[in-house]
Amino acid sequence: MSRARNNNVRGPTSALTEFLRASGITPTTVARRAATQQGQQQQAAAGPSNDDSQQQQDQAVSSSVSGRPSRAASRRGASRRESGYGSDNLDEDDEENREEEKDENGAEEEEAVEEPERNSPAPAKKRKLTKAAEAKLKAQEKKKAKGKGKKGSGDEYEDDDDPYTSLSKSMWSNGSKPPVGDFENCAKCEKQFTVTKYTMAANPGPGWLCHVCAKASGKDPFKKPAAPRKRKAPGDKREVVHFVENRLPTLVNLCIKVVTQHIDDVESLGDIGTLNVEAIAKAMAKNRSLTTENAKLFYNTTNSKLVLYDATNLPSSAFESLVYLNPNLTSLRLDFCGQLDDPAFKVFTTSLPALERIELLGPFLVRSPAWKDFIKAHPNLEGFLITQSPRFDLDCLRELVSHCTGLKELRLKEFGKMSDAFLDEIADNLGGQGDSESILEYLDISSPGGESCSDAAVVNLLSAIGGSLRYLDVSKHDLLTDEFLLGGLQQHTHSLESLSIAHCPEITSKALASLFNEWENPPLVSLDASRNPELQTDALEAIMKHSGSRLENLNINGWKDVEENGLRDIGRKGKEMRKLDVGFCRNVDDFIIKAWLEGEDVKGRKKGGCTELVELKVWGCNRVTPNCPKKLGLALHGVESHIIKRT
Incomplete structure (x- = not known):
């Protein structure tokens, strides 16, 4: 041992x-x-x-x-x-x-x-x-020598500063903390409690406090420490010119605030007028300031048309009040109506007998039975335009096309359950029968939430309703190929005015050029073929040759390989062009923009030019410099020097 x-x-x-x-x-x-x-x-x-x-x-x-x-x-x-x-x-x-x-x-x-x-x-x-x-040690020894024999002298506390004899931290906190899980008696209420990592010492000691007494003393044992602030790393300062901080409220904001505060007395203003009411509605939508109180400004029993551009802040009960105070509506548009649920939509079913057109954005909470009841109660619907409704299924569509046979406008945009079966139901019920043609003029089936529809289903649909269509949007159906263009549009549509084929990557430039070169359709007013990077100059030249004389809106954003000659064709033939988006077209530069705005010199005379152009977007066109030509009344977006402030 x-x-x-x-x-x-x-x-x-x-x-x-x-x-x-x-x-x-x-x-x-x-x-x-x-x-x-x-x-x-x-x-x-x-x-x-x-x-x-x-x-x-x-x-x-x-x-x-x-x-x-x-x-x-x-x-x-x-x-x-x-x-x-x-x-x-x-x-x-x-x-x-x-x-x-x-x-x-x-x-x-x-x-x-x-x-x-x-x-x-x-x-x-x-x-x-x-x-x-x-020196400090000698001074302490002198004080000790002077204080010898004096009981209770205050110099005795000099030894407390010595780091080797001072009290440890455990003595200042009433002894070491008992292990977690042990039982202790509270120093204040004397009740037994289990020790946890949040247990606090009594002040004054000795002893420990239970959680209830610790909170009663003004200290929260469960309070988390504040997270330290992160310092922003220094970097390049970028300032976006288009978004300027408003230090003072605008006149529109002041007017909206006054109207909201005195909403009960707004009738004393007299007849505001339809145009003024619509302008106020748009201004309130920008600030998202429409509430249950000030929404009464737009209600009237004589209203036949009502538009609310932002109904985000309206609860379900507010939609019920809307129906009761506007019982004679024939057209209703509600954007961002996410709080519209089945009980409120049931009031739409029973209390709007004259409704002929409904346009809703974001009715997420309306379920399939409520949709069916609404459709059965309104067989005279001519416009059914719904965006983002995940609960609208195939059974709801069957009820719609079987009861509302007079539909002229149909929008099923961003539907999660969109499939080929949807298109077959529309073709079978809304298509022309015998010698009679279909009356459907507006069709939007863009941005399906699931898989894209196939060429066969879309071609079959166009063969049934294509003769009467004036507006068609099949964007983001990424399985559509050249067969949709040549076998569907070219063969079955003859009165189309607006076409949107954005984000259809299987479409080739050769097929699109062939469509516009041989298409018997009148010139288009609007064309959106953006997000198709494989489309090239031949397709753009065919488009301008076919529709340049009437085209007002053109979007070729993402056509990266289009050449300068094709871009100049826009200014030569697009005399009616009002809105143009050429973002990420690599060959756009200052000289091409000048040709669009001022025309080209031909034997000393200016010819061509987009004289009606009011909006031009050049995002991603890095050859456009700050010296690019400008025009009074033209909104130019996307010039890099206007976005990044260089220091």
Whole structure:
């Protein structure tokens, strides 16, 4: 047993302990110094007649001279660790541990005193003090000398600043915290509770508080610390010119605020007029300020048409009030009506008997049974334009095309359940029968939520209703190919005015050029063929040759490979052009824009030019410089120098 105890095996120590040991600070030296100071204090308090104190002091001095701590000092160190001072003695030497065990057993006490020190580590070199530390130490010794014999002197507190004898953190917090999961009694309400990591110490101590008493004291134990603010990394400052911060409210905002505050007295203004009411509705939509209170401005029992461009803030009950206060509506448009649900839509079914056209954007909450009841109650519908309705299924469409056979406008945009079966139902029920032709003029089946419809289904649909169509939108049906163009549009449509084939990547430039070169359809007014990067110059030249004399809106955004000659054709033949989007066409530059705005010189005379152009978008055209020509009344968007402010 003695050999096992006298070995020099040590456990792992912390980095702080190793640093202090290298600096000459060990538990032995700390205990020695504490014993010396305590002996001096006891001698000063009891006087020279106290033999025990004198004996303890002599022992402390002799132990400091010999380099070994006395047994009394060892006992005091052990009692200090038991009372909460152990945070300063994390790693003690095996020699001292052996002495403590021998003191407790009472059998090996003398053996520990006479044991040679060959197994103990060599004493560390004493740390050299700085001049400031030496001056401070001398001043403290002078004060101690003056205060000898004075009981209760205030100079006794000078020793509290000493880092080796100061109280550990555990003493300031009423002792070490009990382990998580233990039971403790609350210091305030004396009820037993389970200790968690959120348990807080009582103030004043001692003891610990339960969660209820901790909250009652004004401190929330569950409060999370505030996250530190992240500093923004320095970078290039970019300023978008088109969006300017309004420091002062505009006149429109002030008018809307006044009207909202005095909505009950708005009738005293008299007849505002239909145009003014629509202008106010658009202005309120920009600020999203339409509420249940100010929506009454647009209600009237004589209204036959109602348009709300942003109904985001209207709850379900507000839609019911809308119907009750406008019972004679024949046309209703509600944008962003996401809070319209089945109970409110049931009021639409029962209280709008004259409704002929309905246009809704975002009726997500209306379910299939509510749609069916509404369709059955309005067989005279001529316009059914719905965008983003995930619950409108094939059964609802069957009810629609079977009951509302007089439909002229049909929009099923961004429908998640769109499929070829939808198109077959429309073709079978709304197509021409016998010698009679279909009356459907407007069809929008763009942006299907699932898979794209096939060529066969679209061609079959056009063969049934294509003769009467004036507007067709099949954007984002990415499975449509050249068969849709040549076998569907070219063969079955003869009165189309607006066509949208955006994001149909399977369509080739050759097929599109062939369509416009041989198409018997009148010139188009609007064409959107954007997001088709494979389309090239031959297709653009065919488009301008066929429809340039009447074309007002043209979008070829993404035609990256179109050549300069094809772009100049827009200015030569597009005399009626009003809105033009040529974003990401690489060959657009200042000279082409000049030819569009001013025309081209032909034998000293200006010819051509888009004289009616009011909007031009050149996003991604990096050859357009700040010196590009401009025109009064033209809105030019996308010039990089207008977007990025260089510093």
